[in-house]
Amino acid sequence: MFQKVLIANRGEIALRVLRACKELGIQTVVVHSTADSDAMHVRLADESVCVGPPPSRESYLNIHQIVAACEITGADAVHPGYGFLSENAKFADILAAHNITFIGPSGDHIRIMGDKIEAKRTAKRLGIPVVPGSDGAISDEKEAKRVAAEIGYPVIIKASAGGGGRGMKVARSEADLEVALQTARSEAGAAFGDDAVYIEKFLEKPRHIELQVFGDGAGRGVHFGERDCSLQRRHQKVWEEANSPALNSEERARIGGICAKAIADLGYSGAGTIEFLYENGEFYFIEMNTRLQVEHPVTEAITGIDLVHEQIRVASGGGLSVRQEDIKFNGHAIECRINAEDPRTFTPSPGTITHFHTPGGLGVRVDSGVYSGYRIPPYYDSLIGKLIVHGRNRVECMMRLRRALDEFVVDGIKTTLPLFRDLVGNPDIANGDYDIHWLEKYLAEDD
CATH class of the missing domain: 3.40.50.20 (Rossmann fold)
Known part of the structure; x- marks a missing residue:
């Protein structure tokens, strides 16, 4: 150690x-x-x-x-x-x-998964289902039209070197393609210093499902189940839950087994997250993050396993502490990302927190580094805390979340707490009936 x-x-x-x-x-x-x-x-x-x-x-x-x-x-x-x-x-x-x-993983594995085109090739080789699209970077508009015609419109053009919604444009017809290609390249070059882009089939109403995986670097791999991260704004996750309301145990075991085997075959070491779009019962690989995720606490809540302990153990040469059969899923967990932002305009709200009171009680966890009197600097990400709630089932979890949100107090700055208080009472959210476009449509209607 x-x-x-x-x-x-x-x-x-x-x-x-x-x-x-x-x-x-x-x-x-x-x-x-x-x-x-x-x-x-x-x-x-x-x-x-x-x-x-x-x-x-x-x-x-x-x-x-x-x-x-x-x-x-x-x-x-x-x-x-x-x-x-x-x-x-x-x-x-x-x-x-x-x-x-x-x-964390080796530099080589970080490089492979950091290049979206190479990551997709690697995923396909490892037996992970991928979104239909180009085999590599698009060289020109002629090739873009050929690929788009083969896979069918609508298509999405993505930056090879990055994510977060930058360098990402949708073309619904050939007439849209030229402008979308030029815009995506321009944004990719400005954001990542690399204007390489590739094309994939655009799914109309998918969910964003990700699998938490771990490898020991010596040919063993396990998965810790999935997280549903479909509630997003501008491709940034806002609310995450485990397990996904959209999956059943058979689908979970199937995609989990595929991912665990892939990690083992890759010889990967440490924590990773394999991310998918999910639509009509099918999974489509989009990327792999070679690090701990912001939303890892919901996985810890339903498995009872400390993922940071596991990271440290693997990196120190101690191997994985659990086998796949040891990992059990218990209940349901939801995480809300509390940002120092205006809840309507999402404008950053740095400043001094005059009062900070976190909720408590059974199944409630708050991960935050702020306190009363702390001044939030304007230089960094606006995330100030995460509220994680666990219940025996999703209904109990939602009721506990509603109560915890009512107890949470942050004075002196604006936060996104009011947004979550609205969401927890929405029928679609209560029913788990949402996709990656739901939140932006909801916010647009609210305006």
Whole structure:
């Protein structure tokens, strides 16, 4: 087991990893920018190192400074959390060159899955079902028209080098294709420095289903069930739940088995999430995230397994602590992402939290790094906390969520709490009857 882990992140995920390390008896080091000197994870860590000014590129993305912090403090491993350097293959390689363990997959696997075209090819080779589309990047408009005609309209054009909705355009006919292709390339180049794009069949009303997987790096793989992340705004997840209201146990076992075998065959090490669009009983691979997900707590709630403990165990050479037959699914869990944003316009709302009160009681968990008097800096992601609720079934979970949302108090800034109070009372949400377009249509109607 590691002696000292450096946590290369901030906010709730830094605190989440810190807690796991403390439970395992591991010393902790956190890095922080000057804007985060009073953050909760900085206060609670055994050691802290300032790595630069507020801009991320000068602090949390500053590989040189973070490696130097490891050497100064004697950290023998780094946990990257999510975002920032968590899927940076170069960072993983540099740590390895300095004999520091990256708590995550190899740089090679990060590179494969970070290239959306190569990821799709790899998934297909491993037996994972994929969305019909081009075999690689589209070279020109002529090829785009040929591929679109083969798979049928509507089609979606996606950036090879990134996600999050950037470099992503839908063409519903050949007349739309030229403009969509040019726009997607332009956005991809601006966002990722790479204008390569590919084409896939556009599914009209799919759900977003993702499988939590783990590999030991030595040919063993397991899955921890699925999460339904279909409630999204601008391709950003807002509400996640496990298990999905759309799947039955047979579908869960089928796609889970495919994913676990693929991870084993790949020789993958650590946590990963294989993401799908799901429509009419079929799964279509869209990408794999080679890190811990923001929504991992709902999986922990229904399995009773600490996924960060598991990450650390695998990275330290201890292997997986469970076999597939040991993993049982108990009840239902929902996570709401609480952002410092206007609940209607989604404009960021940095500022000082004057009062912060979290809900409690059986089956209620809040992951947050903020507190009363904390000033939210304007430089980073607006996520300030996650409310995770677990119940014996979905009905109980929804009732518990309604109660927990009513108890949650954040004063001094605007948050998305009012949005979730609306959603929990909506009949479609209560019935689990929604797809990836539902939330944006609901918000448009509300305007």
